[in-house]
Amino acid sequence: MSLLGAIEAGGTKFVVAVADETDPDTVIKRESFPTEDGPKTIKKVQAFFDQYDDIAAIGIAAFGPIDVAPDSKTYGYVLDTPKRGWSGYNFLGAMKAWRDIPYFWTTDVNGAGWAEFVSGAAKNDDNLVYLTVGTGIGAGIIQNGKLLQGISHPEAGHIMMKKHPEDTYKGHCPFHEDRCLEGLAAGPAIEERWGRSAKEIPDDDLAWEIEAYYLAQAAVTYTAILRPDRIVFGGGVPHRENLLPLVRKSFAEQMADYLAVPPLDEYIVHVENGDDAGILGCFYLAKSLVDQSQAQAID
Amino acid sequence: MSLLGAIEAGGTKFVVAVADETDPDTVIKRESFPTEDGPKTIKKVQAFFDQYDDIAAIGIAAFGPIDVAPDSKTYGYVLDTPKRGWSGYNFLGAMKAWRDIPYFWTTDVNGAGWAEFVSGAAKNDDNLVYLTVGTGIGAGIIQNGKLLQGISHPEAGHIMMKKHPEDTYKGHCPFHEDRCLEGLAAGPAIEERWGRSAKEIPDDDLAWEIEAYYLAQAAVTYTAILRPDRIVFGGGVPHRENLLPLVRKSFAEQMADYLAVPPLDEYIVHVENGDDAGILGCFYLAKSLVDQSQAQAID
Numbered sequence: 001m002s003l004l005g006a007i008e009a010g011g012t013k014f015v016v017a018v019a020d021e022t023d024p025d026t027v028i029k030r031e032s033f034p035t036e037d038g039p040k041t042i043k044k045v046q047a048f049f050d051q052y053d054d055i056a057a058i059g060i061a062a063f064g065p066i067d068v069a070p071d072s073k074t075y076g077y078v079l080d081t082p083k084r085g086w087s088g089y090n091f092l093g094a095m096k097a098w099r100d101i102p103y104f105w106t107t108d109v110n111g112a113g114w115a116e117f118v119s120g121a122a123k124n125d126d127n128l129v130y131l132t133v134g135t136g137i138g139a140g141i142i143q144n145g146k147l148l149q150g151i152s153h154p155e156a157g158h159i160m161m162k163k164h165p166e167d168t169y170k171g172h173c174p175f176h177e178d179r180c181l182e183g184l185a186a187g188p189a190i191e192e193r194w195g196r197s198a199k200e201i202p203d204d205d206l207a208w209e210i211e212a213y214y215l216a217q218a219a220v221t222y223t224a225i226l227r228p229d230r231i232v233f234g235g236g237v238p239h240r241e242n243l244l245p246l247v248r249k250s251f252a253e254q255m256a257d258y259l260a261v262p263p264l265d266e267y268i269v270h271v272e273n274g275d276d277a278g279i280l281g282c283f284y285l286a287k288s289l290v291d292q293s294q295a296q297a298i299d
Numbered sequence: 300m301s302l303l304g305a306i307e308a309g310g311t312k313f314v315v316a317v318a319d320e321t322d323p324d325t326v327i328k329r330e331s332f333p334t335e336d337g338p339k340t341i342k343k344v345q346a347f348f349d350q351y352d353d354i355a356a357i358g359i360a361a362f363g364p365i366d367v368a369p370d371s372k373t374y375g376y377v378l379d380t381p382k383r384g385w386s387g388y389n390f391l392g393a394m395k396a397w398r399d400i401p402y403f404w405t406t407d408v409n410g411a412g413w414a415e416f417v418s419g420a421a422k423n424d425d426n427l428v429y430l431t432v433g434t435g436i437g438a439g440i441i442q443n444g445k446l447l448q449g450i451s452h453p454e455a456g457h458i459m460m461k462k463h464p465e466d467t468y469k470g471h472c473p474f475h476e477d478r479c480l481e482g483l484a485a486g487p488a489i490e491e492r493w494g495r496s497a498k499e500i501p502d503d504d505l506a507w508e509i510e511a512y513y514l515a516q517a518a519v520t521y522t523a524i525l526r527p528d529r530i531v532f533g534g535g536v537p538h539r540e541n542l543l544p545l546v547r548k549s550f551a552e553q554m555a556d557y558l559a560v561p562p563l564d565e566y567i568v569h570v571e572n573g574d575d576a577g578i579l580g581c582f583y584l585a586k587s588l589v590d591q592s593q594a595q596a597i598d
Contacts, residue, residue: 126449127450144449150528151426152526152559155523155558160516162478175555179461180523220459224453225438226447226449227452
């Protein structure tokens with residue numbers, strides 16, 4: 001029996017898992033542990049996979065920024081990050097030195113987005129924007145069935161934004177303050193702006209209208225540039241039940257009938273995969289490396 | 300000798316031309332005529348190409364919006380447009396009925412962008428944003444060597460924008476007023492905002508600082524989503540010599556060192572192909588259909 005491996009490499013926690021190559025939807029074994037520095041954490045990753053001789057490929061979905069440009073000298077490295085013990089760490093190289101099998105190396109949002117594309121809310125689509133709104137905001141973009149990247153992976157949480165007329169918040173982005181989506185609409189921005197946790201803010205509060213305005217504005221911009229089949233929202237913030245209906249309403253107002261899009265309750269939707277999305281995405285990405293019948297994630 | 304055909308279908312003027320299949324950079328014959336309604340104009344197009352028996356393929360770069368989704372029932376049609384006699388016209392079908400050869404059917408900005416990608420400012424790149432700023436604003440986007448599209452072609456002139464703090468202009472977009480790039484930064488917006496033609500506005504006027512702010516803001520957003528190798532500006536407005544240096548300066552301020560990009564005088568540049576860009580792009584696109592050694596514009 002040949003196995004697929006998954007490494008969901010988060011900034012606070014790592015999850016590692018294996019599945020049968022013929023059944024990537026079923027986790028055979030999983031472990032998780034807190035994220036330490038690069039070398040210590042990867043030693044635990046390797047110890048987990050040491051239990052298995054026959055791993056066909058491993059998918060890695062890593063917190064960023066990471067170098068995903070195949071021609072780059074630092075391909076496979078973690079780039080500058082405030083996370084201690086990770087800046088400049090050769091994550092992929094450490095795994096290859098341990099065992100020289102195929103690895104699919106990508107971002108955490110690309111992993112979760114790919115899971116939605118293969119088996120979730122976008123499983124019948126060719127083009128997807130997957131947006132996660134939590135501590136930060138990031139996007140995995142799939143265009144014509146491939147993960148989109150240019151000289152590096154998207155950082156689509158940092159698109160420039162028009163402020164809501166009633167919003168006087170100074171913004172939370174250390175680079176762009178109140179000028180980018182993440183600075184205005186990520187979880188910490190909501191909590192700092194209103195001085196309480198999102199859970200304490202009632203459904204009919206202006207807070208949600210403002211949040212929806214920003215997410216809708218971003219959705220209009222993604223739509224104009226990428227023309228996706230669907231925009232799928234993941235992460236903690238969109239769990240709030242009242243939010244996506246407000247996003248759809250604001251999207252209609254801001255788009256003002258300029259571009260034809262699918263019905264909004266099909267176009268702007270929640271993720272379907274639950275907490276397993278990251279691991280599932282890794283399995284699917286690993287499978288795409290070994291199985292030509294599976295959708296190929298890259299050219 | 301086998302020929303390539305080009306149809307540059309503009310809203311005010313059509314240009315048709317042929318080139319030798321082995322030398323798409325050299326126009327053998329060209330004609331242009333004012334754009335009338337669909338049927339009348341296409342009759343002139345066909346009369347031009349009737350002179351040549353051996354046309355291997357024709358590239359069509361058309362004013363939009365057009366239907367470019369291969370699976371759509373109206374693939375090859377011009378969609379709703381204020382241009383009289385064109386809404387719902389089956390442009391591609393009329394050409395195929397005339398002569399059933401391969402056609403590359405795309406937007407005018409994709410044609411000009413593809414020319415920059417093959418032989419212009421982006422000839423060594425894999426990923427390009429080509430932005431034309433004139434009567435309107437449109438983008439041709441090339442990602443990993445292919446023209447980007449989702450359920451339709453990009454309309455990246457209509458991304459949402461933060462207003463410049465000193466700009467009180469009401470905006471020029473009939474859909475988005477002062478909320479989108481085209482509404483704030485296309486040629487007619489400049490002239491209406493300042494009550495005079497762009498030519499009459501001196502280099503050191505606030506007008507250019509505001510224009511540069513919007514173009515730079517858009518460039519930051521495109522960069523965050525697409526991570527291109529280069530952003531190439533075409534169209535009438537960027538002809539103004541003082542403009543791109545101001546765009547680079549504002550880009551640096553707005554990006555605030557968040558993402559690594561190439562040196563800005565290489566990253567934000569002018570088109571290199573002159574008035575022939577549209578025709579050249581059509582030849583290259585036609586060639587991509589018949590010649591596997593040429594870069595392929597689509598999957």
